[in-house]
Amino acid sequence: MAGQSAVCLDRLDRRASGRTLIMGVVNVTPDSFSDGGDHFALAAAIAGGRRLASEGADILDIGGESTRPGATPVDEATERARVLPVIEALAGNGPLLSIDTYKASVADAAVLAGVRIVNDVTGLRRDPAIANVAAAHDAALVIGHWEPDTRHEASALLDAILRFFDASIRMARAAGVADRRMILDPGIGFGKNTTEENVAVLAGLDRLVALGYPVLAGASRKRFIGALTGRQPKERLAGSLAAHILAATRGASIIRAHDVAAHREGLAVADAILAADTPKTTGEPWPTAS
Numbered sequence: 001m002a003g004q005s006a007v008c009l010d011r012l013d014r015r016a017s018g019r020t021l022i023m024g025v026v027n028v029t030p031d032s033f034s035d036g037g038d039h040f041a042l043a044a045a046i047a048g049g050r051r052l053a054s055e056g057a058d059i060l061d062i063g064g065e066s067t068r069p070g071a072t073p074v075d076e077a078t079e080r081a082r083v084l085p086v087i088e089a090l091a092g093n094g095p096l097l098s099i100d101t102y103k104a105s106v107a108d109a110a111v112l113a114g115v116r117i118v119n120d121v122t123g124l125r126r127d128p129a130i131a132n133v134a135a136a137h138d139a140a141l142v143i144g145h146w147e148p149d150t151r152h153e154a155s156a157l158l159d160a161i162l163r164f165f166d167a168s169i170r171m172a173r174a175a176g177v178a179d180r181r182m183i184l185d186p187g188i189g190f191g192k193n194t195t196e197e198n199v200a201v202l203a204g205l206d207r208l209v210a211l212g213y214p215v216l217a218g219a220s221r222k223r224f225i226g227a228l229t230g231r232q233p234k235e236r237l238a239g240s241l242a243a244h245i246l247a248a249t250r251g252a253s254i255i256r257a258h259d260v261a262a263h264r265e266g267l268a269v270a271d272a273i274l275a276a277d278t279p280k281t282t283g284e285p286w287p288t289a290s
Contacts, residue, residue: 007021007058007096009116009117009139009181010180012183012253013214014214014248014251017253018271019271020248020252020267020270021059022057022058022254022255022260022263022267023057023059023098023216023256023257024049024052024057024061024095024260025061025257026048026049026052026060026061026062026086028063028086029063029064029065029066042086045062045086046090049086049089049090050093052260055261055264056261057260058254059096060095060096060097060098061100061117061119061256062087062097062098062099062115063101064079064080064082064083064100067190079103080106080109080110083099083101087099087113087114088114090114091113091114091115096117097115097116097117098115098116098118098142099111099115099118099119100119101118101120101130102122102127102130103130104129104132107120107130107133108136108137111137112137115139116140118139118140118141118142119142119144120141120144121144121185122144123146123165124168124171124172128175131171131172131174131175131177132176134175134177134181135172135178138178139181141172141177141182142183142185142216143165143172143183144186144187145161145184145185145187145190145191146187146191147164147191148190150191152197154197154199154200157192158200158201158204158207158208161186161201162207165184182213182214183215183254184208184211184213185256186205186215188201188202188217188218188219188222188224189218189219189223192224194224195224195227198222198224202217202219202246202247202250205217205251209250209251214253214254215253215254216253216254216256217244217256218257219247220236220259221234221240221258225239225243226239237262240258240263241263244263244266244267245266248271248274255267
């Protein structure tokens with residue numbers, strides 16, 4: 001299953017691609033929660049991205065600022081200096097490139113350097129102009145759910161996420177982002193501090209899929225997996241695979257993972273089983289260009 005994977009921007013939904021896509025993580029940071037420093041040096045980041053591509057990543061998500069609780073904020077100039085050389089080195093070598101940022105200026109520079117997906121974990125709330133950047137470049141826009149100052153009971157969390165996405169989708173449309181360029185990410189681990197909250201999101205993922213947009217699930221190495229298994233971040237592959245395969249069965253189109261090779265093998269089996277089942281997914285067809 002190893003080898004570079006090429007996927008076009010118009011086939012990011014599993015109903016178009018026919019399989020679960022994998023977004024490999026390239027954190028160009030010294031302080032990310034599970035791999036801080038692993039790819040911080042330029043050469044290590046480039047080599048790491050190429051390795052994930054060779055393992056079968058469809059997308060490489062490149063980030064220059066940690067979003068873990070308590071992480072030190074990074075200014076725009078520092079973030080650009082971290083990610084742009086990596087993007088320039090990896091652009092055009094197989095996988096689509098994604099920029100993991102909530103800053104419009106960083107997203108704009110990244111797209112000009114070769115990125116085709118803007119991944120905003122704040123759902124357009126920190127810097128709404130990031131939607132204008134995606135629209136101007138016809139880039140795909142990942143809208144993440146994160147309400148850091150709001151708590152919801154696990155039983156009401158899915159309803160809150162749906163309300164959040166309704167508002168964010170309207171913001172993106174107003175900025176000119178086409179429906180066919182939007183991807184929804186329920187933000188596993190972002191503002192969801194208990195195991196019950198994160199499990200509830202994954203268990204109800206089909207409700208988000210029913211909105212008709214591709215859904216991205218990123219449970220890789222997250223704290224709730226450690227709470228359930230007793231494992232440290234880099235020991236959470238088995239738990240991450242379980243969460244992601246179940247997410248795929250509920251209709252997730254994209255899995256964001258640190259361990260691409262294992263996910264490529266596991267999802268190949270899951271996708272084969274899903275392909276033999278009908279209906280394959282729930283929800284309305286993915287919006288198409290008018």
